[in-house]
Structure formats: structure tokens, C-alpha cells
Amino acid sequence: MPFIYRNTNLHPLELAKSPSECKSKEEIRTQIDSIDKEIISLFGLRFQYVSEIVKFKTDIESVVAQDRKDHVIKQRGEWAETHGLDKDTFEQIYRFLVDHNIGKELEILEKR
Secondary structure, rough: OOOOOOOOOOOOEEEOHHHHHOOOOHHHHHHHHHHHHHHHHHHHHHHHHHHHHHOOOOOOHHHHHHHHHHHHHHHHHHHHOOOOOOOHHHHHHHHHHHHHHHHHHHEEEEEO
């Protein structure tokens, strides 16, 4: 089985076949579904950290953290580019994700 290793201590994603080993659309779709399920799981884990970081923030400015936001979006675009992906697309994805998380952090902050 091919493995995709992540830069974490989590278990690697196990795939039944590499892309070139797939012999049908269905096999490819099955592998894509497995990858997407793992991506969603990782976003869930990421959000747990986002929820916890609010403990260390005291106001709207610290939640928005514009310099950090700009850095994260730029860096994720660069990471995407090193993997042959479109930088602008991934910057848009992360801009949406970070903006969504800022909204959730503000909700948590308001409840304190």
C-alpha cells in the first residue's frame, strides 16, 4: 500500500493504490474520497487548536491578528506552490478558512 506521510506524529494516510496503479474512474474516486476524508479530519483537528488558542487572546485585535493572518495565507500559498499547486487558489482557500476561524474565535471570546 502506498503511504502519504505527514509532518506530524499522526498515522500516515494509507492508500490502496497509487494514482498510476488505478485502473478505473471508480478506483480513483475511492482514493480521492479517502484523501478528502483525511483532509476533513485534519481540518477538524486544526479547529480544535483554533478553539483553544482563544484562551490566550484578550480582545478583537488579538483574535484578528492581521500580521499573523497575512503571514499564514502567504506561507500556505508558498507551500502549495512547492507541491505544484496553484498559489493563488490555496491563498484563497486559506483566506476563507482563516476568516471563518476568526469569526468562530470571536464568538468564543464574546462568551467569556
